[in-house]
Amino acid sequence: MQLKVIGGGLAGSEAAWQAAELGIEVELYEMRPGRMTGAHKTDNLGELVCSNSLGSNLQNRASGLLKAELRRLGSLLIQCADASSLPAGGALAVDREAFSECIQAKLESHPKVKIIRQEVTEIPDGAAILATGPLTSPALSRAIIEFTGEEQLFFYDAIAPIVEYDSINMDAAYRANRYDKGETQDGDYINCPFNEGEYLAFWEALITAERISLRSFEQTINSGVDAGEGSYFQGCQPVEVIASRGEKALAFGPMRPVGLTNPRTGRWPFAVVQLRQDNLLGDAYNLVGFQTNLTFSEQERVFRMIPGLENAVFIRHGQMHRNAFLASPKLLDEGMAFRERPGLFVAGQLSGIEGYAGNIASGWIAGVNAARYLYGLPPVVLPITTMTGALMHYVTHADMKLFQPMKAIFGLMPKAEDGKRRSKTDRYDHYVQRALSDLDHFLLELDAS
Numbered sequence: 001m002q003l004k005v006i007g008g009g010l011a012g013s014e015a016a017w018q019a020a021e022l023g024i025e026v027e028l029y030e031m032r033p034g035r036m037t038g039a040h041k042t043d044n045l046g047e048l049v050c051s052n053s054l055g056s057n058l059q060n061r062a063s064g065l066l067k068a069e070l071r072r073l074g075s076l077l078i079q080c081a082d083a084s085s086l087p088a089g090g091a092l093a094v095d096r097e098a099f100s101e102c103i104q105a106k107l108e109s110h111p112k113v114k115i116i117r118q119e120v121t122e123i124p125d126g127a128a129i130l131a132t133g134p135l136t137s138p139a140l141s142r143a144i145i146e147f148t149g150e151e152q153l154f155f156y157d158a159i160a161p162i163v164e165y166d167s168i169n170m171d172a173a174y175r176a177n178r179y180d181k182g183e184t185q186d187g188d189y190i191n192c193p194f195n196e197g198e199y200l201a202f203w204e205a206l207i208t209a210e211r212i213s214l215r216s217f218e219q220t221i222n223s224g225v226d227a228g229e230g231s232y233f234q235g236c237q238p239v240e241v242i243a244s245r246g247e248k249a250l251a252f253g254p255m256r257p258v259g260l261t262n263p264r265t266g267r268w269p270f271a272v273v274q275l276r277q278d279n280l281l282g283d284a285y286n287l288v289g290f291q292t293n294l295t296f297s298e299q300e301r302v303f304r305m306i307p308g309l310e311n312a313v314f315i316r317h318g319q320m321h322r323n324a325f326l327a328s329p330k331l332l333d334e335g336m337a338f339r340e341r342p343g344l345f346v347a348g349q350l351s352g353i354e355g356y357a358g359n360i361a362s363g364w365i366a367g368v369n370a371a372r373y374l375y376g377l378p379p380v381v382l383p384i385t386t387m388t389g390a391l392m393h394y395v396t397h398a399d400m401k402l403f404q405p406m407k408a409i410f411g412l413m414p415k416a417e418d419g420k421r422r423s424k425t426d427r428y429d430h431y432v433q434r435a436l437s438d439l440d441h442f443l444l445e446l447d448a449s
């Protein structure tokens with residue numbers, strides 16, 4: 001029994017592993033390095049294209065609950081993330097190289113997995129998983145559009161720059177975690193503090209700086225299909241777009257200083273840019289929340305106005321990319337297979353899931369269900385009271401008119417059955433306990449069946 005998994009990103013790698021662990025012969029197709037996307041830099045499987053954080057690790061947060069569930073489900077990628085984690089407050093941030101190397105080593109040494117470095121341009125016959133992500137190659141995008149008879153949907157997403165640690169002026173910047181919450185005593189984040197005058201000058205420079213036009217950006221990444229400008233995903237908006245909403249938009253947004261006491265003044269600065277460690281060596285830091293579409297030369301000019309980054313050396317510039325996702329509520333069933341073609345599954349961002357951990361979860365579901373399909377078993381549909389189940393339910397049932405990529409949020413879960421009024425914290429605690437207990441029961445029953 002054979003399964004083709006197309007795309008060796010987060011979802012495809014998880015899916016390939018889960019199916020192989022269930023005894024299926026898996027061919028994992030990854031087009032890099034022969035054909036690169038506009039965002040990937042390496043030929044590594046499971047490369048993180050932007051932030052090195054997989055989001056909260058705290059169990060009472062939606063994203064933290066998702067990881068707790070994935071640990072119980074035996075996710076390969078969360079195991080690799082835990083093994084390559086870096087200090088980042090309550091978040092699960094990883095050394096991106098170590099993370100990918102772990103995934104690659106595990107898949108390469110699995111006797112049931114064959115990795116094929118080749119672009120797939122047609123929808124495969126037989127059992128398969130499409131996990132080609134937001135930057136699906138143009139040829140396959142066209143094949144998917146033809147197959148579904150639906151235009152794919154698009155939004156625009158952006159990457160934050162990374163700078164060399166040695167180029168940060170620590171006489172101006174300081175280490176601190178917001179309200180001192182974090183793993184290390186001296187602070188996981190480097191903070192670049194602004195006074196009001198510095199902030200206003202920076203804001204002015206940012207909103208007037210030259211941006212890369214969408215058309216030339218589209219040409220650079222060879223996108224298969226055109227889409228109108230102005231549709232950014234809420235959670236990943238370019239910093240200059242946020243800034244253009246008003247003078248204080250950044251100070252109340254990605255540059256908010258609350259809880260970040262500057263040890264030199266004993267006070268919170270007017271505004272702050274936070275830098276987060278990007279690799280294990282600690283020699284690279286990303287500008288948190290500073291996804292951008294400014295031209296590279298303008299990024300250097302404007303971001304060197306940030307106190308502490310006057311001489312910053314840019315290891316990677318920010319960039320903006322088109323993201324593609326399917327009309328999943330119309331096309332997919334709850335097991336993540338096409339309703340019209342059982343045996344053909346979708347996983348990852350292409351299904352409309354947002355966020356690294358959510359995409360890993362969809363890879364788990366598609367991998368397990370593709371294996372079950374080949375064994376003639378019904379698909380696994382996790383309870384909607386679990387974060388994984390709620391996410392899969394959302395992408396396969398949402399109102400098409402409002403459908404946008406969705407990350408793990410408690411709002412996707414059903415209310416408490418007992419109807420009791422609870423504070424937000426108690427409500428979330430209740431959701432977490434219910435999710436983990438329902439998942440444990442579900443897995444016990446699955447084992448028994």
Ligand SMILES: Cc1cc2nc3c(=O)[nH]c(=O)nc-3n(C[C@H](O)[C@H](O)[C@H](O)COP(=O)(O)OP(=O)(O)OC[C@H]3O[C@@H](n4cnc5c(N)ncnc54)[C@H](O)[C@@H]3O)c2cc1C
Nearest residue numbers: 007009010011031050051119120132133137348349355356
């Ligand atoms: C610019 C940008 C910034 C982002 N920033 C973040 C972020 O900070 N945090 C976050 O949670 N999410 C972010 N995302 C979303 C992120 O892409 C997903 O969370 C995650 O990577 C999706 O996993 P995936 O497996 O669906 O896709 P990917 O991880 O992109 O994997 C898809 C794989 O398929 C391969 N492929 C594509 N077409 C073909 C083909 N025809 N044949 C063979 N292989 C193919 C690609 O090379 C790639 O390796 C960002 C996305 C983009 C584009």
